[in-house]
Amino acid sequence: MAKIGYARVSTADQDNAVQVAALKASGCEVIREEKATGTTTSGRTELATVLDFIRDGDVLVVTRIDRLARSIADLQTIVRTLREKGAALQATEQPVDTSTAAGKAFLDMLGVFAEFETNLRRERQMEGIAKAKAEGIYKGRKSAIDADEIRRLRADGMGASAIAKSLGIGRASVYRLLDEEGE
Structure with missing residues (x-):
């Protein structure tokens, strides 16, 4: 044993x-x-x-x-x-x-x-986040995506899949940014 x-x-x-x-x-x-x-x-x-x-x-x-x-x-x-x-x-x-x-x-x-x-700790955390959001303090985490770099690569004629691969991000993230900008 x-x-x-x-x-x-x-x-x-x-x-x-x-x-x-x-x-x-x-x-x-x-x-x-x-x-x-x-x-x-x-x-x-x-x-x-x-x-x-x-x-x-x-x-x-x-x-x-x-x-x-x-x-x-x-x-x-x-x-x-x-x-x-x-x-x-x-x-x-x-x-x-x-x-x-x-x-x-x-x-x-x-x-x-x-x-x-x-569960109690999770509830307290969510209450704190909701309060911080209501007060305009909580902004969430910073974006890991460089929107300017995506725009530059797109302007250079690169497609969404190629952009995603070169930046090491998801293709959906690239499409989301481009859709928000009307491209």
């Missing part, structure tokens, strides 16, 4: 050293780390590696359930994968141990609260 640790932080400027130390202290022989959002499992290569290689009798250890998933659907998928492989899940800071009935129940409750927290 191996204890495999998984540490995750959301952004590049965050540090997962505290998680790694807690996982080492809990007896993890292998610790996989990554910096990626917890709102989805896609793009989380270290998690995928752990789930691919975990074996019967192994235990996946995290510090808290929200380090593993922030949606109940993703959490249930991960737990189902572990169960199918004969592995268990434990959290160092929460009474989660999927090898017990109480641990499974607590896991589901924590998953619901993690998803709830994510």
Whole structure:
């Protein structure tokens, strides 16, 4: 039986050293780390590696359930994968141990609260954006498309597909700009 640790932080400027130390202290022989959002499992290569290689009798250890998933659907998928492989899940800071009935129940409750927290944060963000837009403060991100360069290339006789290819942008973006200008 191996204890495999998984540490995750959301952004590049965050540090997962505290998680790694807690996982080492809990007896993890292998610790996989990554910096990626917890709102989805896609793009989380270290998690995928752990789930691919975990074996019967192994235990996946995290510090808290929200380090593993922030949606109940993703959490249930991960737990189902572990169960199918004969592995268990434990959290160092929460009474989660999927090898017990109480641990499974607590896991589901924590998953619901993690998803709830994510949804609340998203609502607050959208409220802030709406307020900023109403006040004329929020303009969205700057356009990655150089409209002047598109106009210049078009004036030189280049077609929309060629313009898109030369600038590394989508053809639809070129057409959209040209349509707005009546070309």
